[in-house]
Amino acid sequence: MKRIKYYILTLFLLFLSFSLWISPSLFGLIPGGKDTPDKTIKKIEFDLVPTNNFQVNYESREHEEKLVKLRKTYHLDSLVKTAKNDFEKILVIQSWVQSRWKHDSDSSPEKNDALFILQEAEKGKRFRCVEYSLVTRECLQSLGFKVRSLGLMTKDINEVNYGAGHVANEVYLNDLNKWAFIDPQYDVIATKNSVPLNAVELQFNIANDIPFELSSPNNVITKEDYIEWIGPYLFYFQISLNKGGVSIWDRIIGTKKQLTLVPKGSEEPKYFQRLFRINNSYFTNSIGDFYPIIK
Secondary structure, three states: OHHHHHHHHHHHHHHHHHHHHHOOOOOOOOOOOEOOOOOOOOOOOOEOOOOOOOOOOOOOOOOOHHHHHHHHHOOHHHHOOOOOOHHHHHHHHHHHHHOOOOEOOOOOOOOOOHHHHHHHHHOOOOEOHHHHHHHHHHHHHHOOOOEEEEEEEOOOOOOEOOOOEEEEEEEEEOOOOEEEEEEOOOOEEEEEOOEEOOHHHHHHHHHOOOOOEEEOOOOOOOHHHHHHHHHHHEOEEEEEOOOOOOOHHHHHHOOOOEEEEOOOOOOOOOEEOOOEEOOOEEEEOEHHHHOOOOO
16 A cells, blocks of 8 residues: 555655646746846847858648638628738738737637638627737738748746737748738838848847837838837747747657747756746747748
């Protein structure tokens, strides 16, 4: 009997230790950590030369059944028919999505699907930055754009309980052979000399007080307020490797489904807001890895 109790206790301690390794807060049950992230905007640097081919595949998705249905249901072709170029199409779609619902950081949908979210929004539901990003991504993909969700994290992401992460998008512009940062929650896109900036370029301009232009057609936020708000989040940058969503089992075994860009000289982030270990990501210091040219 004592041996059975010993085995049970051992298994419990092993399970508890592993659970704390995965989630220091036991998924929010254990208090601790910081309540708010550091608002300081850091000067950061990255390597330029690619160090690894992570083989992120950005296939065209406009012919997928669910995206065809999304495009037709909400007449997305009609929305952009007067746009003169791809840049204007992106602005139109982002502004339209931003106007569909009010932001609520504590409300998530039952399905991660743009059509479902838009239908729920018509009933008065409100959603997070995650859903602004998802709906904008799928709407643009339905029109033939290559789009990726972009996770942003503050430098102290390991220690903060809440509000240390944000989700936006980057869209690939074929005519410029570059990625452009957009933030659907705020209907924001940044440019310099009329050329759209990616997220790292935006961070560099903000941190070094370099002038640039900021557009928010729906007048959701001023340039000054947005710079102050977004600046701290532009420290760690994370994208999906397009290998599907991250499940609980993926987190347990550490299946690599993401790529995180880490500033030179900085530690790799270990936890997302003390909720779960970031063990599903490759890490790189190279902009060349993070911003591939798509042919």
